[in-house]
Amino acid sequence: MMRSSLxxxxxxxxxxxxxxxxxxxxxxxxxxxxxxxxxxxxxxxxTSLNLLVGYAGMESFGHGLFFGLGCYxxxxxxxxxxxxxxxxxxxxxxxxxxxGTVVGAICVRLNEIYFAxxxxxxxxxxxxxxxxxxxxxxxxxxxxxxxxRPPFLGIRLDDYYHLYLFSTGLLVASLLAMYHIxxxxxxxxxxxxxxxxxxxxxxxxxxxxxxxxxxxIAGAFGAIGGMIMSLFVSGAFPDxxxxxxxxxxxxxxxxxxxxxxxxxxxxAVMLLLLNDFVTKMTxxxxxxxxxxxxxxxLGLRKGLMDFAADLWRxxxxxxxxRPDTAAKAVTSAPARAGE
Amino acid sequence: xxxxxxxxxxxxxxxxxxxxxxGLIIGLxxxxxxxxxxxIFGVLKVVNFAHGAFYMLGAYFxxxxxxxxxxxxIAVLAGGIGVGLFGLVFxxxxxxxxxxxxxxxxxxxxYGAILILDDLVKIIWGADFLxxxxxxxxxxxxxxxxxxxxxxxxxFLIVVALAIAGLxxxxxxxxxxxxxxxxxxxxxxxxxxxxxxxxxxxxxxFVLGGFLAGLAGGLAAPVRSLTAGMGTSIxxxxxxxxxxxxxxxxxxxxxxxxxxxxxxxxxTIGFPLFTEGLMFVLMAVVLVLKPSGLFGKGGA
Amino acid sequence: xxKIEGLSKSFGGVAATNDVSLHFPKGSLTAVxxxxxxxxxxxxxxxxGAFKPDRGRILLDGDDIAGLSPPEIxxxxxxxxxxxxxxxxxxxxxxxxxxxxxxHRNQHRIIAKRFPMSGSGDxxxxxxxxxxxTAKADTLSRNLSHGDQKLLDIALALVLEPRVLLLDEPTxxxxxxxxxxxxxxxxxxxxxxxxxxxxxxHDMSIVFKIAQSVRVLxxxxxxxxxTPDEIRRHPEVIKAYLGDEFEASQx
Numbered sequence: 001m002m003r004s005s006l007x008x009x010x011x012x013x014x015x016x017x018x019x020x021x022x023x024x025x026x027x028x029x030x031x032x033x034x035x036x037x038x039x040x041x042x043x044x045x046x047t048s049l050n051l052l053v054g055y056a057g058m059e060s061f062g063h064g065l066f067f068g069l070g071c072y073x074x075x076x077x078x079x080x081x082x083x084x085x086x087x088x089x090x091x092x093x094x095x096x097x098x099x100g101t102v103v104g105a106i107c108v109r110l111n112e113i114y115f116a117x118x119x120x121x122x123x124x125x126x127x128x129x130x131x132x133x134x135x136x137x138x139x140x141x142x143x144x145x146x147x148x149r150p151p152f153l154g155i156r157l158d159d160y161y162h163l164y165l166f167s168t169g170l171l172v173a174s175l176l177a178m179y180h181i182x183x184x185x186x187x188x189x190x191x192x193x194x195x196x197x198x199x200x201x202x203x204x205x206x207x208x209x210x211x212x213x214x215x216x217i218a219g220a221f222g223a224i225g226g227m228i229m230s231l232f233v234s235g236a237f238p239d240x241x242x243x244x245x246x247x248x249x250x251x252x253x254x255x256x257x258x259x260x261x262x263x264x265x266x267x268a269v270m271l272l273l274l275n276d277f278v279t280k281m282t283x284x285x286x287x288x289x290x291x292x293x294x295x296x297x298l299g300l301r302k303g304l305m306d307f308a309a310d311l312w313r314x315x316x317x318x319x320x321x322r323p324d325t326a327a328k329a330v331t332s333a334p335a336r337a338g339e
Numbered sequence: 340x341x342x343x344x345x346x347x348x349x350x351x352x353x354x355x356x357x358x359x360x361x362g363l364i365i366g367l368x369x370x371x372x373x374x375x376x377x378x379i380f381g382v383l384k385v386v387n388f389a390h391g392a393f394y395m396l397g398a399y400f401x402x403x404x405x406x407x408x409x410x411x412x413i414a415v416l417a418g419g420i421g422v423g424l425f426g427l428v429f430x431x432x433x434x435x436x437x438x439x440x441x442x443x444x445x446x447x448x449x450y451g452a453i454l455i456l457d458d459l460v461k462i463i464w465g466a467d468f469l470x471x472x473x474x475x476x477x478x479x480x481x482x483x484x485x486x487x488x489x490x491x492x493x494x495f496l497i498v499v500a501l502a503i504a505g506l507x508x509x510x511x512x513x514x515x516x517x518x519x520x521x522x523x524x525x526x527x528x529x530x531x532x533x534x535x536x537x538x539x540x541x542x543x544x545f546v547l548g549g550f551l552a553g554l555a556g557g558l559a560a561p562v563r564s565l566t567a568g569m570g571t572s573i574x575x576x577x578x579x580x581x582x583x584x585x586x587x588x589x590x591x592x593x594x595x596x597x598x599x600x601x602x603x604x605x606x607t608i609g610f611p612l613f614t615e616g617l618m619f620v621l622m623a624v625v626l627v628l629k630p631s632g633l634f635g636k637g638g639a
Numbered sequence: 640x641x642k643i644e645g646l647s648k649s650f651g652g653v654a655a656t657n658d659v660s661l662h663f664p665k666g667s668l669t670a671v672x673x674x675x676x677x678x679x680x681x682x683x684x685x686x687x688g689a690f691k692p693d694r695g696r697i698l699l700d701g702d703d704i705a706g707l708s709p710p711e712i713x714x715x716x717x718x719x720x721x722x723x724x725x726x727x728x729x730x731x732x733x734x735x736x737x738x739x740x741x742x743h744r745n746q747h748r749i750i751a752k753r754f755p756m757s758g759s760g761d762x763x764x765x766x767x768x769x770x771x772x773t774a775k776a777d778t779l780s781r782n783l784s785h786g787d788q789k790l791l792d793i794a795l796a797l798v799l800e801p802r803v804l805l806l807d808e809p810t811x812x813x814x815x816x817x818x819x820x821x822x823x824x825x826x827x828x829x830x831x832x833x834x835x836x837x838x839x840x841h842d843m844s845i846v847f848k849i850a851q852s853v854r855v856l857x858x859x860x861x862x863x864x865x866t867p868d869e870i871r872r873h874p875e876v877i878k879a880y881l882g883d884e885f886e887a888s889q890x
Contacts, residue, residue, distance in 0.1 A: 053443065059441065059442050059443050061446060106623060106626055106627060109630070110626070110630060112442060113380075113386060113442060113586070114582065114586075114630070116386070116442055116443075116446070117386075117578045117581075117582060118582060118622070118626065120575070120578065121575065121578060121579055121582070121619055121622055122619065124575050124619070125615075125616055125619040128615035128616055128619075129613075129616060132612045132613060132615065132616075133612065243571070243575075247446070247447075247450040250443055250446065250447060250450075251447060251450070254443065254444070254447060284458050284461075284462065286454040286455070286457055286458040287454065287455055287458035287459065287462075289451075289454050290450075290451040290452065290453070290454030290455035290456075290458070291451070291455060292451075293447055293448075293450060293451030293454070294433070294448065294451040294452070294455070296447070297437070297444055297447040297448045297451060298433065298436050298437075298448070301440075301444070
């Protein structure tokens with residue numbers, strides 16, 4: 001078993017960020033930096049959802065609650081109060097922790113199907129609040145008027161290269177943090193609950209508390225994704241709280257792979273590329289996306305990184321019988337996140 | 340929030356009549372959709388997230404049938420039968436492949452289907468809001484009960500929906516088919532061992548659910564504007580109904596739907612900006628007090 | 640040590656456990672036997688908090704634990720292994736045992752450090768060795784043989800340093816040789832750790848080989864208790880149950 005360490009992973013993260021910082025000089029143009037900022041928002045969002053789905057076995061349909069919450073609360077705070085961006089950031093995260101705790105306390109004790117629905121219902125509650133509360137949220141027009149971007153620490157987020165650095169930096173930092181959490185004792189407790197929630201209490205584990213923690217943590221990172229999106233669109237739109245955003249996140253993680261930590265990132269890249277490609281060709285994006293989703297759900301069924309992980313595991317394991325194979329899983333037990 | 344308006348409505352008979360009837364309309368139409376969701380879940384253990392799209396299709400099929408025939412009854416039946424058949428295709432082609440799969444995979448299939456259907460509707464019928472128009476048979480002077488105005492069409496809807504609900508109840512509890520369906524919900528392998536083709540049973544539940552949703556769409560069409568996203572709010576409400584009423588319970592779906600309908604209609608008076616939110620609050624209250632729903636067994 | 644007083648539990652009118660009073664002295668090794676449906680597993684479920692009793696007391700060293708939740712009861716020192724091994728399929732043996740060690744030390748919610756935390760390895764290796772799984776420590780739990788999974792199940796319970804260990808049919812589903820190997824392992828664990836061990840078993844020859852005393856349950860009630868020899872000669876037990884089972888196990 002390879003020992004992971006925070007130090008090693010942090011160094012890798014710094015190196016990755018250094019490469020990312022230099023990329024815009026190689027791949028010039030705003031198209032690239034725009035793509036990367038959106039990728040940062042969705043990548044953090046999707047990875048945070050996988051904390052719940054892949055690692056904790058908690059299938060949430062309504063994770064978009066936090067994306068929308070993060071987007072709107074950051075935008076509203078910046079528009080309403082004369083605070084700096086870091087302060088608004090912390091306030092947004094704090095708010096999402098509060099909401100996550102309240103909603104989580106109601107949802108987390110429910111069984112699988114109910115948990116899925118009720119998280120969705122809460123998300124749609126936020127959405128209907130956003131649509132109804134026009135004087136504050138702009139209703140279905142969205143939050144207009146732009147977001148003030150006071151410089152902080154020499155960073156001017158109205159400059160698109162600065163925004164790129166800020167977003168990708170947040171992406172790398174968030175991934176590092178989430179990876180660390182997944183590799184902590186807490187992360188392994190999540191895996192135990194996912195694998196056998198009935199056994200866990202007999203090891204002295206309070207399953208409700210652990211699941212609630214997971215829900216709140218995932219929500220906080222989801223809100224960070226929403227915050228980046230708010231900066232990107234200079235405001236907020238009700239679509240970011242609509243159920244389709246949860247659907248897209250679910251598709252991202254399943255497409256990319258739920259058993260590998262970076263699977264959701266891969267899925268986010270794939271979905272964003274698909275989005276950009278298709279919207280150039282036709283206005284019927286929904287139709288094409290729907291067909292792609294069906295092909296995936298009925299055909300492939302496992303994500304790209306899931307296939308890669310199976311191949312890797314096959315090559316590694318020379319000894320011992322393997323009851324399940326690397327072949328495409330059909331209707332067998334769902335894939336689980338491990339490493 | 341306007342509690343005084345709500346209070347004064349509750350003591351005024353005419354207001355109570357109008358709000359109760361409109362609440363019943365909302366509730367009963369919702370029931371026709373939610374009953375399908377609940378049945379499909381009870382028997383197939385599948386959450387049919389696309390059921391709202393079934394309702395939408397019912398409305399659009401009815402619209403076209405009405406344009407062609409000018410007869411409202413034919414239009415409603417076209418909605419029901421059309422979606423019933425669609426439900427069969429949907430189950431055989433898509434849903435049957437994800438029985439036993441994780442919930443998220445089932446959701447993805449439904450999500451993909453909804454995206455395709457919404458766009459197809461836009462392509463075939465256009466992206467603008469369509470208006471069905473009130474059929475001439477109902478263009479009469481409304482009834483007046485204790486000062487409360489009740490359009491003729493509303494009475495028609497209430498009677499028809501209650502009749503359908505009653506027939507559904509009889510079907511489930513008194514007929515052999517109903518017994519088979521209930522048995523399949525509890526012990527599919529036993530049903531299969533008795534020589535009954537469970538595949539046919541499963542498909543038929545989807546046909547029935549689709550038929551009900553399609554009827555609901557056709558019945559609702561004269562008093563709703565038709566648009567591609569119209570299925571979304573009704574599926575969310577159906578979920579809330581199943582949470583409140585209890586998963587798999589048709590009686591629970593009826594009680595839950597009517598409750599939601601009344602909450603909405605009286606809610607628009609007392610809480611004009613937050614009417615939608617009220618349903619969620621009601622759901623949260625039920626969840627905290629009785630997690631398995633009013634009529635349900637085991638949700639927590 | 641573990642004293643059960645008037646324990647009762649009904650499910651929908653059927654008394655699964657009916658006024659059961661038993662005493663298990665500290666460090667003893669007791670077998671609980673009885674025909675299928677006698678309420679043995681329900682009895683274990685009541686002690687470990689999976690069900691709340693309708694009536695009665697469960698005294699662990701004098702403290703009544705009836706009605707507490709499973710995590711609370713575990714922390715008081717009652718461990719349990721299951722009839723069908725409950726394991727964590729995607730974790731290796733080592734990871735699962737380390738996870739249990741962390742849970743035992745209340746470290747399972749820590750996010751600041753990496754897994755496994757320092758100091759947990761030694762205890763994990765010790766328990767893995769006790770269960771005889773050292774050679775398979777890096778095997779995925781789902782790839783273990785049935786017998787090894789049951790050993791892992793017991794190992795996970797042992798991590799918690801239980802004062803009382805309940806084993807539900809430790810040899811279930813095993814062939815003849817494997818059963819003896821398993822029961823020898825269980826006996827060895829008991830000799831080394833000296834906890835109060837109670838196990839449910841159907842195979843009488845195993846019961847007679849290692850149990851110090853036997854409790855017989857039937858239709859939710861205590862039918863008899865005593866040493867294995869006493870039980871073997873107990874007229875009611877022979878008449879109702881032991882006859883069939885004893886003959887079967889002699890064949």
